[in-house]
Amino acid sequence: MADIVLDHVSKSFGKVRVIDDLSLTVQSGEFIVFLGPSGSGKSTLLRMIAGLETIDRGRLLIGGRECQTVAPGQRNVAMVFQNYALYPHMTVRENMVFGLRNIGMASDEIRRRVEEAARILEMDQLLDRRPSQLSGGQRQRVAIGRAIVKEPAAFLFDEPLSNLDAALRVRTRVELAELHHRIGTTMIYVTHDQTEAMTMADRIVVLNDCRIEQVGTPMEVYTAPASRFVAGFIGSPAMNFLPVEVINSDGQALATLDDGSTIGLPPDIAGRGRLDLGVRPENVGIVGEGGMTTGKVKVVEHLGDRTIVYVVLGDGTPVTAQTGGHSQVRAGEVVGLTFDVEGARLFGTDGLAQDQAAAI
Amino acid sequence: MTPQTARRANLAGGAITILTVVCAVIWAFPLYWGIVSSLKPEDEVVRPYIELWPDTLTFEHYVHALTATQIGRWYLNSIVTAVGTTVLTILTSIFCGYALSQLRFPLRRPLYWLILASFMVPTQVLIINHFVLVANMGLLNTWAGIILPQLIHPVIIIIYKQFFDQVPKEFREAAVMDNASEWRILFKVFVPMNWGVTTALSIVVFIWSWNAFLWPFLAATKTEWMTITVGITQVNDAFGIYYARELSLAVLAGLPVALAYLLFQRQVTRAITLSAGIKG
Ligand SMILES: Nc1ncnc2c1ncn2[C@@H]1O[C@H](COP(=O)(O)OP(=O)(O)OP(=O)(O)O)[C@@H](O)[C@H]1O
Numbered sequence: 001m002a003d004i005v006l007d008h009v010s011k012s013f014g015k016v017r018v019i020d021d022l023s024l025t026v027q028s029g030e031f032i033v034f035l036g037p038s039g040s041g042k043s044t045l046l047r048m049i050a051g052l053e054t055i056d057r058g059r060l061l062i063g064g065r066e067c068q069t070v071a072p073g074q075r076n077v078a079m080v081f082q083n084y085a086l087y088p089h090m091t092v093r094e095n096m097v098f099g100l101r102n103i104g105m106a107s108d109e110i111r112r113r114v115e116e117a118a119r120i121l122e123m124d125q126l127l128d129r130r131p132s133q134l135s136g137g138q139r140q141r142v143a144i145g146r147a148i149v150k151e152p153a154a155f156l157f158d159e160p161l162s163n164l165d166a167a168l169r170v171r172t173r174v175e176l177a178e179l180h181h182r183i184g185t186t187m188i189y190v191t192h193d194q195t196e197a198m199t200m201a202d203r204i205v206v207l208n209d210c211r212i213e214q215v216g217t218p219m220e221v222y223t224a225p226a227s228r229f230v231a232g233f234i235g236s237p238a239m240n241f242l243p244v245e246v247i248n249s250d251g252q253a254l255a256t257l258d259d260g261s262t263i264g265l266p267p268d269i270a271g272r273g274r275l276d277l278g279v280r281p282e283n284v285g286i287v288g289e290g291g292m293t294t295g296k297v298k299v300v301e302h303l304g305d306r307t308i309v310y311v312v313l314g315d316g317t318p319v320t321a322q323t324g325g326h327s328q329v330r331a332g333e334v335v336g337l338t339f340d341v342e343g344a345r346l347f348g349t350d351g352l353a354q355d356q357a358a359a360i
Numbered sequence: 361m362t363p364q365t366a367r368r369a370n371l372a373g374g375a376i377t378i379l380t381v382v383c384a385v386i387w388a389f390p391l392y393w394g395i396v397s398s399l400k401p402e403d404e405v406v407r408p409y410i411e412l413w414p415d416t417l418t419f420e421h422y423v424h425a426l427t428a429t430q431i432g433r434w435y436l437n438s439i440v441t442a443v444g445t446t447v448l449t450i451l452t453s454i455f456c457g458y459a460l461s462q463l464r465f466p467l468r469r470p471l472y473w474l475i476l477a478s479f480m481v482p483t484q485v486l487i488i489n490h491f492v493l494v495a496n497m498g499l500l501n502t503w504a505g506i507i508l509p510q511l512i513h514p515v516i517i518i519i520y521k522q523f524f525d526q527v528p529k530e531f532r533e534a535a536v537m538d539n540a541s542e543w544r545i546l547f548k549v550f551v552p553m554n555w556g557v558t559t560a561l562s563i564v565v566f567i568w569s570w571n572a573f574l575w576p577f578l579a580a581t582k583t584e585w586m587t588i589t590v591g592i593t594q595v596n597d598a599f600g601i602y603y604a605r606e607l608s609l610a611v612l613a614g615l616p617v618a619l620a621y622l623l624f625q626r627q628v629t630r631a632i633t634l635s636a637g638i639k640g
Pocket residue numbers: 013018036037038039040041042043044045192210
């Protein structure tokens with residue numbers, strides 16, 4: 001177990017600066033998830049920690065040891081690849097011991113570790129098979145086994161579940177979380193799937209355009225997104241952003257929508273002026289009469305347990321609402337909308353949440 | 361498929377089959393003729409009409425070839441030089457292909473272009489140079505002298521490079537994370553992952569080098585250093601050519617290659633397609 005510190009690291013591919021002066025601390029034993037859209041630098045960052053990409057500037061500390069120039073195999077981290085990269089000509093057992101043989105480990109120690117890993121992952125009966133004789137889920141397991149036998153200070157996963165079908169992905173997700181719980185080793189997990197991030201992470205690092213947008217627990221990034229990007233990226237359906245003018249009136253914060261209707265905001269909310277009001281779909285209510293504003297229903301999606309209603313306000317602003325499974329709303333209807341602004345956030349034109357901007 | 365189209369497809373298939381059989385017969389006939397002639401007495405061979413089967417079947421030429429010539433020595437020379445050429449060619453090509461494909465070093469691209477370019481030069485053009493060089497090195501009439509110039513097979517390097525290029529980069533990365541040295545990555549991961557290529561290429565290099573004539577002919581001036589392909593040319597004596605005798609030797613010379621073809625048909629076809637893919 002070890003903490004991992006990225007200290008002002010930079011990375012260029014040729015002339016293109018990809019990672020620029022990024023710092024991050026991963027606590028020992030933490031399950032941390034790098035979450036971001038494609039091309040946001042998740043893999044690059046992970047591979048810099050693994051040593052598969054060089055670090056141009058800055059320091060990398062693994063368990064307090066400076067590692068930016070240490071060979072990948074010597075960093076005491078193990079990586080699980082998206083396509084597993086199991087050596088096809090070796091049996092499962094040979095795959096697992098290859099790395100241990102390379103460092104000249106004694107054979108009883110090797111046997112102990114393989115047995116231990118096979119027990120943890122419940123794959124004794126697979127040990128003498130070739131990767132081609134395994135199902136996708138079993139291969140995934142072997143890839144993790146190959147990492148476990150190294151007893152590394154940290155595990156690095158690059159989208160390890162993306163080659164599995166949906167059901168298996170959910171099951172493996174649970175197993176991975178359980179595995180982390182059991183062995184307690186630091187894990188860094190790269191994904192673009194917010195559900196994986198929300199369900200497994202101790203903390204999520206949200207990346208956008210090779211920069212860190214926010215680091216926080218799943219609940220923090222969900223309830224208090226630091227930027228409009230995080231707010232929009234996490235949560236499905238995505239958060240609504242309503243252009244508003246926020247003013248103070250009698251000690252009350254009032255937001256005026258572009259269609260002229262006003263919404264009362266919590267008095268302590270930070271930010272005044274021309275802003276975007278972020279409201280999650282589950283905080284938008286649909287009422288027959290007496291709403292804060294009205295809009296026309298465009299599309300209704302019945303998902304069984306809930307209903308997603310896409311509404312357009314008078315001025316053309318789209319609003320998504322999420323209501324219970326038995327909603328009777330129909331497309332074409334004009335409905336009233338209420339906004340539960342308790343958890344609402346205001347975002348400035350720079351994309352930052354206003355409380356963040358105020359804090360800076 | 362309606363019965364009608366099925367019948368038409370059948371007809372076309374039948375026609376193609378007949379055509380292939382005819383071609384095969386035309387191809388195989390000289391081979392058959394050679395073998396049959398080697399089993400005829402000499403006077404029967406030179407009869408001016410075609411006899412598909414010998415009147416008198418005789419093994420005297422084989423007996424002569426096996427007892428009165430240095431065929432045993434020639435076989436040995438052929439085996440040693442062909443095996444030596446094969447092993448060394450494959451080994452150096454593996455190294456070179458791996459370096460070009462997986463390692464990053466200065467002048468890697470120019471080196472690759474050079475190898476590609478050398479591929480355009482037929483070895484025959486260089487044969488005088490090779491001869492002078494090998495003679496100066498004092499290697500005429502040695503196994504090494506026969507082997508060395510035959511090690512130049514850029515096409516094998518290029519095939520290896522292409523196969524190593526196709527190995528997903530995660531395998532190398534996984535091996536690097538697994539603390540494997542460059543040697544172990546090559547011999548424990550890359551080579552075993554491409555065994556099929558190595559088998560196929562070994563067989564063709566073996567056949568090429570077994571059948572090689574021009575170079576061994578120059579490099580071995582003494583009878584006891586000749587390979588079997590060169591040795592065949594030595595059985596004519598002052599009284600002219602004995603066709604049946606020569607043919608029996610040719611059959612003996614071709615035997616190992618024919619066996620190799622029979623045993624490794626699949627790999628040979630694969631290897632030929634591989635090198636044809638590059639050459640074409
Ligand atoms: N070898 C490379 N050479 C040049 N640019 C690269 C290289 N690898 C990555 N990049 C660039 O770095 C940026 C980050 O890429 P990275 O692969 O880390 O993204 P990612 O978040 O892992 O995306 P994905 O979800 O698609 O895997 C991208 O703009 C990409 O084009």
